[in-house]
Amino acid sequence: xxxxxxxxxxxxxxxxxxxxxxxxxxxxxxxxxxxxxxxxxxxxxxxxxxxxxxxxxxxxxxxxxxxxxxxxxxxxxxxxxxxxxxxxxxxxxxxxxxxxxxxxxxxxxxxxxxxxxxx
Numbered sequence: 128x129x130x131x132x133x134x135x136x137x138x139x140x141x142x143x144x145x146x147x148x149x150x151x152x153x154x155x156x157x158x159x160x161x162x163x164x165x166x167x168x169x170x171x172x173x174x175x176x177x178x179x180x181x182x183x184x185x186x187x188x189x190x191x192x193x194x195x196x197x198x199x200x201x202x203x204x205x206x207x208x209x210x211x212x213x214x215x216x217x218x219x220x221x222x223x224x225x226x227x228x229x230x231x232x233x234x235x236x237x238x239x240x241x242x243x244x245x246x
Contacts, residue, residue, distance in 0.1 A: 128153045129244050132172035134163040134189065135207070136181045140229075144176060144207075147233035148240070160184035167193075172202060173244045176236075179208040179218060187214075187221040194222035203243040207231065 130153040133144050141156055148154060155172065157163035160183055166172070175193075179186040186206060193199040206218040209229040218226050225239045 129173040130155060130170065131240065132157060132163065132166055132175045134158075134160070134175060134181075134186065135178040137178070140178065140207075144236075147231075147236060151237075152240075160186075160189045163189060164192075167199060167202075171199065174203045174205065174240060176205050176207055176240075179206055179214050180210060187217055190218075190221040190223060205236075205239055205243065207236075 131148065132155045133141055134157045135141050135144070136158050138158070141158070145154055155166055157166050160181060163175070177186040177189060186208070190204050190206070193202060193204065203224040204222065205225045205227060206223045207227050207229060208214055215226050224243055227236055227239060
């Protein structure tokens, strides 16, 4: 089973994502950039769904760090944010593999994920 790491500092967003993705994947959760890096140290995920706007370190910074390191540069990153109209270009510049705005349609998110982590 493929592993997805959800990184968002909002509990409600995490709950929505968990419900949207169902039981197709082994879901792991990080509520901060620090928790995300700790989770990645334990086990590399097959994909990350990453919020851009977070308190201590932005998702853009997290993605740049991941994409700059040999061990993690292959992990696909799907950015998710409510500020999609102003941050989509920045997300791709940071190394995003895909992007979806909030609110999102679960079917579209699932489709994007399946495209990025084919078996």
